[in-house]
Structure formats: C-alpha cells, structure tokens
Amino acid sequence: MSDIHAFIDNKVKTNDVVLFMKGTPDFPMCGFSGQVVQILNYLGVPFKGFNVLENNELRDGIKSYTNWPTIPQLYLKGEFVGGCDIVREMFQAGELQTAFTDAGIPVKAPAA
Template identity: 75%
Template sequence: MSIHEFIDREVKGNDVVVFMKGTPQFPQCGFSGQVVQILDHLGVAYKGINVLESDELRTGIKAYANWPTIPQIYVKGEFLGGCDIVREMFQAGELVPLFEEKGVPLHDRAIG
C-alpha cells in the first residue's frame, strides 16, 4: 500500500482524523497540543496519527492536502485545516455546528 493509499484510507475510514506530531495522549508540538485540547474539550471522538513515526507519512500528508503544515484535521473525509483554522473556528463558535452538520457525535472524551 502506498503512503497516499494509507492516508486516503484513514481519512475516509474515520469520522475525524488528526495527522499530528505525537499522539493525543502526548502531543509533540504546541500546535498539535492545541488541536487535541479543542477536540477533547468539545468531546469529539477522533483518531490521532503520529507523523513523527515516518518521514514518508510526514511528507505524504503535506502532499495529500497540498497543505504545508501539521497538524491536519479531516472531518468525514474532507480537509478542515490546521491548528489556526480549528482554533479560529472554535473561538467563533463554528466547530460544534460543523460537527453536528456532518453528523459527528460529540461525547465526553476522545479516543486515540
């Protein structure tokens, strides 16, 4: 399986997936940590994928969305954005309606 196929399978196979530095339990950069805090605060179940485990994955995810930074957040197979976009949407009160519109359930804790 190519890295593009792996990424595509993860993006399409999970309601919410975060390609991040580190894990949801132990983020390895401040931007990934902010995204984890926001999603956990909202009770969004998501899958975190650690791009630090593979250079191929780290470069592949940037090419997949044509987006140069990590973390990258996908909702129902669609690229949502990075940390800045998620933070701005959270502060503007736009994330919960987006998740509700996409049919993403909000719970009390996230999964790794």
C-alpha cells in the same frame, strides 16, 4: 496514487475525525498539535490520531496529500478542515462545533 496517499486516503475516509499530528493524542509533541487535541477533547469529539513523527513518508505524504505545508491537519468525514490556526478560529467562532454536528458527530454542550 502513491502507497502513502492510499494509506492516508483510507484513514480519512474510514474514520469520522482524523488528526495527523506530531506526537499522540495522549502526548502531543508540539504546541500546535496540543492545541487541536485540547479543542477536540473539550468538545468530546472522538478522533483517530496519527503521529507523523514515527514515519517520514507519512510526514511528507500528508503535506502533499492536501497541498498544505503544516502539521497538524484535521479531517472531518474525509474532508480536510485545516491546521491549528483554522481549527482554533473555527472553534472560537462556533463554526467547528456546527461542522461536527452537521456531520452527525455530537459535541459536548458548553458549560453554562
């Protein structure tokens, strides 16, 4: 395994929720990363964000790590969840919330 794959593997296995994104959670640098950050913040899920724009090796490495061509990429308890479209669809269907609670990660109750 390459050094960058070892780095990624360590991060996704030692943090419950990890988002490899363009920009930071406080300042997303693309709309797709921003959408995933908004969903996670709405659900109140703490996550660790990694800015792939700061490191070309990380930017290329995350794509080969999962064999997934786009960024952002969301991981839950070491497992790849998906990119923006998948995360958004899972959120809209209630499946993302279920995935988090099933993994022992509490989410905020929706406003009544």
